[in-house]
Amino acid sequence: MNASGITRRLLNLADVLVGHMTGALAQMCTVLATLLGSLTASANADAAMLAKTLGMQMAERGYSRAFAAVITSSAAIITSLIPPSIGLIVYGFLAETSIGRLFAAGVVPGLVLALGLMITTFFIARKRGYKSLRDKRASGAEVRAALLDGLWALSIPAVIFAGTRYGLFTTTEAGAVVVVYVLFVAIFGYREFTVRRIPEVLAEAVRDSAVVMIMICAAAAFGFYLAWEQVPQAMSSWLGAATDNPLMMLLLINVMLMIIGTAIEGSAALIILTPMLIPIIDGVHIDRVHFGIIFITNLTIAGITPPVGGLMYISSMVMRVPMMAYAREVVPYLLMMMVLLGVLSIFPQLSLWLPDLIYGTAAVQ
Numbered sequence: 003m004n005a006s007g008i009t010r011r012l013l014n015l016a017d018v019l020v021g022h023m024t025g026a027l028a029q030m031c032t033v034l035a036t037l038l039g040s041l042t043a044s045a046n047a048d049a050a051m052l053a054k055t056l057g058m059q060m061a062e063r064g065y066s067r068a069f070a071a072v073i074t075s076s077a078a079i080i081t082s083l084i085p086p087s088i089g090l091i092v093y094g095f096l097a098e099t100s101i102g103r104l105f106a107a108g109v110v111p112g113l114v115l116a117l118g119l120m121i122t123t124f125f126i127a128r129k130r131g132y133k134s135l136r137d138k139r140a141s142g143a144e145v146r147a148a149l150l151d152g153l154w155a156l157s158i159p160a161v162i163f164a165g166t167r168y169g170l171f172t173t174t175e176a177g178a179v180v181v182v183y184v185l186f187v188a189i190f191g192y193r194e195f196t197v198r199r200i201p202e203v204l205a206e207a208v209r210d211s212a213v214v215m216i217m218i219c220a221a222a223a224f225g226f227y228l229a230w231e232q233v234p235q236a237m238s239s240w241l242g243a244a245t246d247n248p249l250m251m252l253l254l255i256n257v258m259l260m261i262i263g264t265a266i267e268g269s270a271a272l273i274i275l276t277p278m279l280i281p282i283i284d285g286v287h288i289d290r291v292h293f294g295i296i297f298i299t300n301l302t303i304a305g306i307t308p309p310v311g312g313l314m315y316i317s318s319m320v321m322r323v324p325m326m327a328y329a330r331e332v333v334p335y336l337l338m339m340m341v342l343l344g345v346l347s348i349f350p351q352l353s354l355w356l357p358d359l360i361y362g363t364a365a366v367q
C-alpha cells in the first residue's frame with residue numbers, strides 16, 4: 003500500500019478531514035489508523051506503517067519523539083477492532099463464534115476508541131502548542147476531491163465485507179484476497195506500481211515482519227512457561243468461584259487481563275486464555291461476541307503497556323525512543339482506554355446492536 007500510493011491518498015484524505023485541528027499530525031494519525039484498519043487487519047503492521055510515515059513527520063515538526071511513538075502505537079489499536087481484524091478471526095476460531103458477527107461488533111467500539119484518542123490528543127496538543135496544518139477547514143470541493151482520489155483505496159473494505167457476507171470467500175481467505183485486490187488497484191487503478199517492484203516490497207515486508215516475529219516467539223515461549231506452571235488455569239479457577247454476576251465477572255476478567263498483559267504478549271495470551279475463559283463466560287450468560295470485543299480490546303491495549311507491549315516496541319524502535327520516556331507519555335492514553343473498557347463492559351449494545359441489525363438476534367451465541 004505504501005509503494006502503490008494507497009497510503010498517501012488515505013493520508014491526504016485524513017489531512018482534509020482533520021488538518022485544521024490542533025495537533026493536526028497526531029489527529030491525522032488516528033484518522034489514518036481508522037482507515038488503514040480495514041485494509042491491513044494487523045495492529046503490528048499499522049504501528050510500523052504509522053511510525054514510519056506520520057511518526058517521523060511529527061518528530062521533524064517539533065513533536066516529542068516519545069509522544070509520536072505513543073500516538074502511533076495507540077492509534078494502531080483501532081485495527082484490532084475494525085474488521086477484518088486478525089485478533090477477531092483467531093478468537094472466533096478458538097471460541098467457535100461467528101466471525102461475521104465479531105467483525106460487525108467491532109465497528110462501533112473501534113470508532114468510539116478513535117474518538118477517545120482524538121479527544122485525548124486534542125488536550126495534550128493544546129497544552130504543548132502542537133499546531134494545525136491548515137488555517138481553516140478544508141472546503142467541500144477539497145473533501146470531495148480527496149474522497150474521489152481515495153475511492154479505490156476506500157473500496158477495499160467494501161470488497162472484504164461483501165465477500166465474507168455473501169460467501170464469496172472465507173474470513174481467513176480475506177487477507178489473500180486483499181493482497182490481490184491491492185495489486186490490482188496499484189497496477190490498474192492508480193497506475194503507480196509495476197510488477198518489477200514486487201521483490202522490493204516483499205523484501206521490506208520480510209524485514210519488518212522478522213522484527214515482530216522475534217518478539218512474538220519470545221512472548222510465546224514465556225506464555226508456554228506460564229501455562230506449564232498452570233498460572234492461567236489457577237486464575238480462571240479463581241474467577242469461576244468469585245462471582246456469578248455477569249458485569250462483575252467482566253470487570254474481574256478485565257483486571258486479570260490487564261495484569262497478564264504486562265507479562266505476556268497479546269497473541270500468546272489470546273491463544274492460551276480463550277479456551278479457559280469461554281466456559282466461565284458461558285456459565286454467567288455473557289454473550290461470546292460481546293466478550294470477544296472486550297477481550298481483544300484489552301489484550302491489544304496490553305500492546306502499549308510496558309514492559310512487554312509489542313506495539314510499544316515497534317513504534318519505539320522506529321522512533322528511537324527509550325522505554326521510560328514512552329512509559330511517561332502513554333499514561334493519559336491508557337487511562338482513556340481503561341474508561342472505554344468499562345463503558346464496553348457496562349453497555350453491551352455498543353458491541354451488539356450492529357451484528358444484531360445485520361445478522362439478526364437469533365444467531366447470538
